[in-house]
Amino acid sequence: MTDSRESLADFVASLPKAELHMHIEGSLEPDMMFALAKRNGVELPFASVEQVRAAYRFSGLQDFLDIYYQGADVLRTEEDFRDLAVAYFDRAAADGVRHAEIFFDPQTHTARGVPFSVAVEGLLAGIAHARQRHGMTSSLIMCFLRHLDEDSASRTLAEAEPWLDRIIGVGLDSSEVGHPPGKFTRVFSRAGQMGLMRVAHAGEEGPPDYVREALDLLQVDRIDHGNRAMEDPLLVARLAREAMTLTVCPLSNLKLRIVEDVARHPIPHMLQQGLRATINSDDPAYFGGYINDNYLAVAPLLGRDRLAQVARNSFLGAFLDEAALDEHLRRLDSFLEATP
Ligand code: ADE
Ligand code: ZN
Numbered sequence: 001m002t003d004s005r006e007s008l009a010d011f012v013a014s015l016p017k018a019e020l021h022m023h024i025e026g027s028l029e030p031d032m033m034f035a036l037a038k039r040n041g042v043e044l045p046f047a048s049v050e051q052v053r054a055a056y057r058f059s060g061l062q063d064f065l066d067i068y069y070q071g072a073d074v075l076r077t078e079e080d081f082r083d084l085a086v087a088y089f090d091r092a093a094a095d096g097v098r099h100a101e102i103f104f105d106p107q108t109h110t111a112r113g114v115p116f117s118v119a120v121e122g123l124l125a126g127i128a129h130a131r132q133r134h135g136m137t138s139s140l141i142m143c144f145l146r147h148l149d150e151d152s153a154s155r156t157l158a159e160a161e162p163w164l165d166r167i168i169g170v171g172l173d174s175s176e177v178g179h180p181p182g183k184f185t186r187v188f189s190r191a192g193q194m195g196l197m198r199v200a201h202a203g204e205e206g207p208p209d210y211v212r213e214a215l216d217l218l219q220v221d222r223i224d225h226g227n228r229a230m231e232d233p234l235l236v237a238r239l240a241r242e243a244m245t246l247t248v249c250p251l252s253n254l255k256l257r258i259v260e261d262v263a264r265h266p267i268p269h270m271l272q273q274g275l276r277a278t279i280n281s282d283d284p285a286y287f288g289g290y291i292n293d294n295y296l297a298v299a300p301l302l303g304r305d306r307l308a309q310v311a312r313n314s315f316l317g318a319f320l321d322e323a324a325l326d327e328h329l330r331r332l333d334s335f336l337e338a339t340p
Contacts, residue, residue, distance in 0.1 A: 005194050007020070008299040011339065012292050013308060016332050018099040018314035019092060019280055019291050023143075023173070023245035024081075024123065025072045025105055026283025029089040036074040036083075045070070056286055061205050061256050061280045062175055071106050078122040085126020091284075093134035095292040098328060099318055100138040103171055106156050107145045116159045122164055139319065141199060143171035144187065146179035153187040157194075168319050169197030169302060171224065172214075176206040181213040188218040197221045197319050199247075203228035204258060208235050215244070222247060222317055225256055226275075230266050240274035245317030250297045252282035260296045271306055278314040308336055 003011075028036075030052040037044045046052045058064040075081060085102070092100055102123075109119045123140055130136040142160060144153035162169060170191040172184055181200050188198055192276040202214040204225035211229045214220045215238075226246040229235045239246070248267055253259045259266070270277040279298065284290045289297070299307060 003299075003303050004026060005270060005300065006305065008297060008307070009186065011304055012295045014096055014335070014336055014339075015295070015307065015311050016096055016098045017291065017295075018101070018278075018318045018328070019097050019313040020101050020208050020245070020278055020314060020317060021249055021280035021282055022088070022092075022100065022291075023283050023301040024085055024088060025108065026068060026117065026287075027091075027208055027285050028071050028074070028084060029087070029285045032084065032087060033071055033074055036076075036080050036088060040074060040076045040080070042074050042076070044074070056255075056288075058256055063186065064256055064283075064286060065174060068283065068321075069108055072105075072305075073112060075109065075119075075251045076114060077129060078118050078125070081119050081122025082125040082129075085123050086129050088284075089126060089130035089134065089136060089138065093130070093136055095211070095245065095290055097291060097316070098136060098331070099320065100136065101141055101168060101319060102138060103141050103143045103173065105143050105145060105173065105179075106160070110156070110159070112291055116156070120160075120163050120167075124163075137320075137324070138164065139168040140241075141169045141171045141197075142167055144184060145174040146172050146181075146183065146201075147175045149185055150187055154190070155182055157187055164194060164196070167196070169221070171198075171200060172200035172202075172218070173224070176201060176204055176210065180206070180210050182217045184301070185217045188220075192219060201225055204256075208232035211235060211239075215242075221245075221319070225249065225253075225258075227266060230269065236273050243316075245276045245278060245313065246270065247280050247317070248277050249280050249282035249287075250294050251287045254297070255287040263301070265298050265301065267298050267310075268284060268301050268306070271302070276313045276317055277310060278317055279310050289330060 030049040199222040200214040201224040203211040222245040
Protein backbone atom coordinates (compact mmCIF):
# COMPACT_ATOMS: atom_id res chain seq x y z
CA MET A 1 0.00 0.00 0.00
CA THR A 2 1.60 3.27 -1.10
CA ASP A 3 -0.99 5.78 0.15
CA SER A 4 0.16 7.66 3.25
CA ARG A 5 -2.26 8.25 6.11
CA GLU A 6 -2.30 11.98 5.30
CA SER A 7 -3.17 11.48 1.67
CA LEU A 8 -5.87 8.95 2.61
CA ALA A 9 -7.30 11.46 5.11
CA ASP A 10 -7.47 14.16 2.42
CA PHE A 11 -9.02 11.70 0.00
CA VAL A 12 -11.67 10.51 2.47
CA ALA A 13 -12.47 14.08 3.55
CA SER A 14 -13.71 15.08 0.12
CA LEU A 15 -14.87 11.70 -1.20
CA PRO A 16 -18.62 12.01 -1.97
CA LYS A 17 -20.53 9.35 -0.08
CA ALA A 18 -23.90 8.24 1.31
CA GLU A 19 -24.58 7.21 4.88
CA LEU A 20 -27.03 4.33 5.22
CA HIS A 21 -26.70 3.22 8.85
CA MET A 22 -26.96 5.94 11.46
CA HIS A 23 -29.40 6.01 14.38
CA ILE A 24 -30.32 9.64 14.96
CA GLU A 25 -30.71 8.98 18.71
CA GLY A 26 -27.12 7.73 18.58
CA SER A 27 -25.90 11.11 17.35
CA LEU A 28 -26.84 12.76 20.66
CA GLU A 29 -23.56 14.26 21.84
CA PRO A 30 -23.08 14.62 25.61
CA ASP A 31 -23.13 18.43 25.46
CA MET A 32 -26.46 18.39 23.63
CA MET A 33 -27.72 15.81 26.12
CA PHE A 34 -26.97 18.27 28.93
CA ALA A 35 -28.45 21.25 27.06
CA LEU A 36 -31.70 19.38 26.32
CA ALA A 37 -31.91 18.02 29.87
CA LYS A 38 -31.70 21.59 31.12
CA ARG A 39 -34.20 22.91 28.57
CA ASN A 40 -36.69 20.18 29.45
CA GLY A 41 -36.08 19.90 33.19
CA VAL A 42 -34.89 16.29 32.92
CA GLU A 43 -32.57 14.92 35.59
CA LEU A 44 -29.55 13.05 34.25
CA PRO A 45 -27.70 10.34 36.18
CA PHE A 46 -24.43 12.09 35.24
CA ALA A 47 -22.85 15.16 36.84
CA SER A 48 -20.83 16.32 33.82
CA VAL A 49 -20.08 15.80 30.14
CA GLU A 50 -16.82 14.13 31.19
CA GLN A 51 -18.73 11.65 33.35
CA VAL A 52 -20.98 10.82 30.41
CA ARG A 53 -18.00 10.18 28.16
CA ALA A 54 -16.40 8.02 30.84
CA ALA A 55 -19.57 5.88 30.90
CA TYR A 56 -19.16 5.09 27.19
CA ARG A 57 -17.20 1.87 27.67
CA PHE A 58 -19.28 -1.05 26.62
CA SER A 59 -18.94 -4.77 27.17
CA GLY A 60 -21.34 -5.53 24.31
CA LEU A 61 -24.52 -4.44 22.53
CA GLN A 62 -26.89 -4.63 25.55
CA ASP A 63 -24.55 -2.66 27.76
CA PHE A 64 -24.53 0.11 25.13
CA LEU A 65 -28.29 -0.01 24.54
CA ASP A 66 -29.04 0.54 28.25
CA ILE A 67 -27.14 3.86 28.16
CA TYR A 68 -28.44 4.82 24.72
CA TYR A 69 -32.11 4.48 25.72
CA GLN A 70 -31.42 6.44 28.89
CA GLY A 71 -29.83 9.26 26.87
CA ALA A 72 -32.82 9.45 24.52
CA ASP A 73 -35.02 10.47 27.46
CA VAL A 74 -33.93 14.11 27.07
CA LEU A 75 -35.68 14.27 23.66
CA ARG A 76 -39.13 15.66 24.38
CA THR A 77 -40.19 18.26 21.81
CA GLU A 78 -40.26 18.70 18.04
CA GLU A 79 -37.53 21.30 18.45
CA ASP A 80 -35.31 18.76 20.26
CA PHE A 81 -35.60 16.28 17.39
CA ARG A 82 -34.98 19.04 14.86
CA ASP A 83 -31.90 20.29 16.71
CA LEU A 84 -30.56 16.75 16.94
CA ALA A 85 -31.05 16.13 13.23
CA VAL A 86 -29.61 19.52 12.22
CA ALA A 87 -26.46 18.84 14.26
CA TYR A 88 -26.05 15.45 12.56
CA PHE A 89 -26.66 16.77 9.03
CA ASP A 90 -24.20 19.64 9.54
CA ARG A 91 -21.53 17.13 10.63
CA ALA A 92 -22.36 14.73 7.82
CA ALA A 93 -22.24 17.47 5.17
CA ALA A 94 -18.78 18.47 6.41
CA ASP A 95 -17.77 14.81 5.90
CA GLY A 96 -18.84 14.82 2.25
CA VAL A 97 -22.13 12.97 2.79
CA ARG A 98 -24.38 13.78 -0.17
CA HIS A 99 -27.27 11.51 0.80
CA ALA A 100 -28.28 10.01 4.16
CA GLU A 101 -30.90 7.47 5.17
CA ILE A 102 -31.28 7.82 8.91
CA PHE A 103 -32.87 5.49 11.46
CA PHE A 104 -35.13 6.51 14.27
CA ASP A 105 -36.71 4.35 16.98
CA PRO A 106 -40.34 5.54 17.41
CA GLN A 107 -41.10 3.08 20.23
CA THR A 108 -38.29 4.54 22.35
CA HIS A 109 -40.24 7.80 22.32
CA THR A 110 -43.89 6.72 22.29
CA ALA A 111 -43.23 4.44 25.29
CA ARG A 112 -42.22 7.58 27.23
CA GLY A 113 -45.33 9.48 26.19
CA VAL A 114 -43.64 11.45 23.38
CA PRO A 115 -46.03 11.19 20.42
CA PHE A 116 -44.88 9.71 17.10
CA SER A 117 -45.84 13.02 15.46
CA VAL A 118 -43.37 14.98 17.64
CA ALA A 119 -40.40 12.78 16.70
CA VAL A 120 -41.22 12.55 13.01
CA GLU A 121 -42.11 16.21 12.45
CA GLY A 122 -38.94 17.33 14.22
CA LEU A 123 -36.81 14.98 12.11
CA LEU A 124 -38.55 16.09 8.90
CA ALA A 125 -37.69 19.70 9.78
CA GLY A 126 -34.06 18.55 10.07
CA ILE A 127 -34.30 16.92 6.66
CA ALA A 128 -35.61 20.17 5.15
CA HIS A 129 -32.64 22.00 6.72
CA ALA A 130 -30.18 19.50 5.19
CA ARG A 131 -31.67 20.07 1.75
CA GLN A 132 -31.73 23.87 2.03
CA ARG A 133 -28.39 24.40 3.76
CA HIS A 134 -26.30 21.66 2.19
CA GLY A 135 -28.19 20.44 -0.89
CA MET A 136 -28.10 17.04 0.82
CA THR A 137 -30.92 14.58 0.28
CA SER A 138 -32.05 12.36 3.13
CA SER A 139 -34.84 10.10 4.22
CA LEU A 140 -36.17 8.35 7.32
CA ILE A 141 -36.23 4.66 8.19
CA MET A 142 -38.32 3.77 11.23
CA CYS A 143 -36.90 0.88 13.21
CA PHE A 144 -38.89 -1.58 15.28
CA LEU A 145 -37.32 -2.53 18.60
CA ARG A 146 -36.81 -6.29 18.41
CA HIS A 147 -36.85 -6.78 22.21
CA LEU A 148 -40.54 -5.75 22.08
CA ASP A 149 -43.23 -7.95 20.53
CA GLU A 150 -44.57 -7.94 16.99
CA ASP A 151 -47.90 -6.41 18.04
CA SER A 152 -46.09 -3.34 19.31
CA ALA A 153 -44.26 -3.09 15.97
CA SER A 154 -47.59 -3.42 14.11
CA ARG A 155 -49.16 -0.66 16.19
CA THR A 156 -46.16 1.54 15.41
CA LEU A 157 -46.55 0.87 11.70
CA ALA A 158 -50.23 1.81 11.94
CA GLU A 159 -49.35 5.00 13.82
CA ALA A 160 -46.94 5.95 11.04
CA GLU A 161 -49.58 5.84 8.30
CA PRO A 162 -50.12 9.61 7.95
CA TRP A 163 -46.37 10.04 7.30
CA LEU A 164 -45.69 7.04 5.09
CA ASP A 165 -45.09 9.21 2.03
CA ARG A 166 -42.17 10.74 3.99
CA ILE A 167 -40.72 7.52 5.45
CA ILE A 168 -38.74 5.37 3.04
CA GLY A 169 -38.64 2.15 4.96
CA VAL A 170 -38.70 0.05 8.09
CA GLY A 171 -35.80 -1.45 10.01
CA LEU A 172 -35.16 -3.74 12.95
CA ASP A 173 -32.77 -2.90 15.76
CA SER A 174 -32.03 -3.28 19.51
CA SER A 175 -31.04 -6.50 21.34
CA GLU A 176 -30.33 -9.09 18.68
CA VAL A 177 -29.59 -12.43 20.34
CA GLY A 178 -32.83 -14.16 21.38
CA HIS A 179 -34.89 -11.96 19.03
CA PRO A 180 -34.52 -13.52 15.57
CA PRO A 181 -35.83 -11.69 12.50
CA GLY A 182 -38.58 -14.32 12.07
CA LYS A 183 -40.36 -12.80 15.09
CA PHE A 184 -41.32 -9.87 12.80
CA THR A 185 -42.33 -11.72 9.63
CA ARG A 186 -45.91 -10.43 9.49
CA VAL A 187 -45.18 -6.76 10.18
CA PHE A 188 -42.38 -6.73 7.60
CA SER A 189 -44.67 -8.37 5.08
CA ARG A 190 -47.30 -5.69 5.72
CA ALA A 191 -44.65 -2.95 5.41
CA GLY A 192 -43.60 -4.42 2.05
CA GLN A 193 -47.23 -4.39 0.86
CA MET A 194 -47.39 -0.73 1.84
CA GLY A 195 -44.47 -0.02 -0.50
CA LEU A 196 -41.85 0.49 2.19
CA MET A 197 -38.26 -0.64 1.82
CA ARG A 198 -37.04 -3.18 4.39
CA VAL A 199 -33.75 -3.43 6.27
CA ALA A 200 -32.73 -5.29 9.43
CA HIS A 201 -29.79 -5.46 11.79
CA ALA A 202 -28.56 -9.03 11.46
CA GLY A 203 -25.31 -10.82 12.19
CA GLU A 204 -24.02 -8.08 14.49
CA GLU A 205 -23.99 -10.33 17.58
CA GLY A 206 -26.48 -12.86 16.22
CA PRO A 207 -25.52 -15.96 14.20
CA PRO A 208 -25.42 -16.31 10.39
CA ASP A 209 -28.89 -17.91 10.51
CA TYR A 210 -30.33 -14.56 11.58
CA VAL A 211 -28.95 -13.06 8.36
CA ARG A 212 -30.61 -15.87 6.43
CA GLU A 213 -33.92 -15.22 8.21
CA ALA A 214 -33.70 -11.52 7.42
CA LEU A 215 -33.33 -12.41 3.74
CA ASP A 216 -35.88 -15.23 3.57
CA LEU A 217 -38.53 -14.19 6.08
CA LEU A 218 -38.27 -10.39 6.13
CA GLN A 219 -37.27 -10.03 2.46
CA VAL A 220 -34.88 -7.26 3.32
CA ASP A 221 -33.34 -4.89 0.78
CA ARG A 222 -30.21 -4.40 2.91
CA ILE A 223 -28.51 -6.08 5.86
CA ASP A 224 -27.32 -3.80 8.66
CA HIS A 225 -23.90 -5.00 9.91
CA GLY A 226 -23.85 -8.62 8.68
CA ASN A 227 -20.40 -9.30 10.17
CA ARG A 228 -21.19 -12.83 11.29
CA ALA A 229 -22.31 -13.82 7.80
CA MET A 230 -18.58 -14.17 7.15
CA GLU A 231 -18.63 -17.39 9.21
CA ASP A 232 -20.75 -19.09 6.56
CA PRO A 233 -19.24 -19.40 3.05
CA LEU A 234 -22.54 -20.40 1.43
CA LEU A 235 -24.24 -17.36 2.89
CA VAL A 236 -21.39 -15.10 1.74
CA ALA A 237 -21.74 -16.50 -1.78
CA ARG A 238 -25.47 -15.83 -1.70
CA LEU A 239 -25.06 -12.24 -0.44
CA ALA A 240 -22.54 -11.61 -3.22
CA ARG A 241 -24.77 -13.21 -5.88
CA GLU A 242 -27.77 -11.15 -4.77
CA ALA A 243 -25.69 -7.94 -4.62
CA MET A 244 -27.00 -7.43 -1.09
CA THR A 245 -25.74 -4.25 0.53
CA LEU A 246 -24.16 -4.60 3.97
CA THR A 247 -24.07 -1.45 6.09
CA VAL A 248 -20.86 -2.04 8.02
CA CYS A 249 -19.87 0.12 11.02
CA PRO A 250 -16.19 -0.31 11.96
CA LEU A 251 -15.97 1.88 15.09
CA SER A 252 -19.26 0.47 16.40
CA ASN A 253 -17.84 -3.03 15.90
CA LEU A 254 -14.77 -2.05 17.88
CA LYS A 255 -16.66 -0.35 20.74
CA LEU A 256 -19.19 -3.19 21.04
CA ARG A 257 -16.41 -5.78 20.86
CA ILE A 258 -17.64 -7.39 17.67
CA VAL A 259 -14.01 -7.04 16.53
CA GLU A 260 -11.05 -6.98 18.89
CA ASP A 261 -8.87 -4.77 16.78
CA VAL A 262 -9.97 -2.48 13.97
CA ALA A 263 -6.76 -3.40 12.13
CA ARG A 264 -8.29 -6.86 11.77
CA HIS A 265 -11.73 -5.67 10.70
CA PRO A 266 -13.28 -8.06 8.13
CA ILE A 267 -14.19 -5.35 5.60
CA PRO A 268 -11.27 -6.12 3.23
CA HIS A 269 -12.43 -9.76 3.12
CA MET A 270 -16.02 -8.71 2.57
CA LEU A 271 -15.00 -6.67 -0.48
CA GLN A 272 -12.67 -9.39 -1.69
CA GLN A 273 -15.55 -11.89 -1.61
CA GLY A 274 -17.61 -9.55 -3.79
CA LEU A 275 -19.88 -8.23 -1.05
CA ARG A 276 -21.39 -4.79 -1.48
CA ALA A 277 -20.03 -3.43 1.79
CA THR A 278 -20.51 0.18 2.84
CA ILE A 279 -19.04 2.16 5.75
CA ASN A 280 -21.25 3.96 8.27
CA SER A 281 -21.17 5.43 11.77
CA ASP A 282 -24.10 3.64 13.53
CA ASP A 283 -24.19 5.74 16.74
CA PRO A 284 -21.48 8.36 16.20
CA ALA A 285 -21.81 10.14 19.56
CA TYR A 286 -21.34 6.86 21.43
CA PHE A 287 -18.72 5.12 19.34
CA GLY A 288 -16.17 7.89 18.94
CA GLY A 289 -16.66 9.07 15.42
CA TYR A 290 -18.72 10.19 12.45
CA ILE A 291 -18.62 8.63 9.01
CA ASN A 292 -15.16 9.83 7.98
CA ASP A 293 -13.68 8.59 11.25
CA ASN A 294 -15.11 5.20 10.30
CA TYR A 295 -13.63 5.38 6.78
CA LEU A 296 -10.29 6.40 8.27
CA ALA A 297 -10.30 3.62 10.86
CA VAL A 298 -10.12 1.05 8.05
CA ALA A 299 -8.47 3.22 5.37
CA PRO A 300 -5.00 1.65 5.82
CA LEU A 301 -6.57 -1.78 5.23
CA LEU A 302 -8.32 -0.66 2.05
CA GLY A 303 -6.35 2.03 0.22
CA ARG A 304 -7.90 4.51 -2.18
CA ASP A 305 -9.38 2.22 -4.78
CA ARG A 306 -11.34 0.16 -2.32
CA LEU A 307 -12.40 3.26 -0.35
CA ALA A 308 -13.75 4.60 -3.63
CA GLN A 309 -15.51 1.27 -4.18
CA VAL A 310 -17.11 1.59 -0.74
CA ALA A 311 -18.36 5.10 -1.59
CA ARG A 312 -19.75 3.77 -4.88
CA ASN A 313 -21.43 0.93 -2.96
CA SER A 314 -23.04 3.47 -0.64
CA PHE A 315 -24.87 5.07 -3.57
CA LEU A 316 -25.67 1.71 -5.20
CA GLY A 317 -27.16 0.48 -1.93
CA ALA A 318 -29.15 3.64 -1.22
CA PHE A 319 -32.88 3.89 -1.88
CA LEU A 320 -32.43 6.41 -4.68
CA ASP A 321 -34.32 6.64 -7.94
CA GLU A 322 -32.38 5.95 -11.11
CA ALA A 323 -31.84 9.60 -12.05
CA ALA A 324 -30.51 10.51 -8.59
CA LEU A 325 -28.27 7.43 -8.52
CA ASP A 326 -26.83 8.26 -11.95
CA GLU A 327 -26.12 11.82 -10.82
CA HIS A 328 -24.34 10.69 -7.64
CA LEU A 329 -22.23 8.16 -9.55
CA ARG A 330 -21.36 10.75 -12.20
CA ARG A 331 -20.19 13.18 -9.50
CA LEU A 332 -18.21 10.46 -7.78
CA ASP A 333 -16.50 9.58 -11.06
CA SER A 334 -15.70 13.26 -11.72
CA PHE A 335 -14.20 13.54 -8.23
CA LEU A 336 -12.07 10.42 -8.76
CA GLU A 337 -10.87 11.65 -12.16
CA ALA A 338 -9.94 15.05 -10.72
CA THR A 339 -8.14 13.58 -7.68
CA PRO A 340 -4.62 12.43 -8.53
N1 ADE B 1 -29.65 0.65 18.12
C1 ADE B 1 -28.76 1.62 17.98
N2 ADE B 1 -27.59 1.12 17.58
C2 ADE B 1 -27.75 -0.22 17.46
C3 ADE B 1 -26.91 -1.28 17.07
N3 ADE B 1 -25.64 -1.11 16.71
N4 ADE B 1 -27.43 -2.53 17.09
C4 ADE B 1 -28.68 -2.72 17.44
N5 ADE B 1 -29.52 -1.76 17.80
C5 ADE B 1 -29.05 -0.50 17.81
ZN1 ZN C 1 -27.25 0.14 14.10
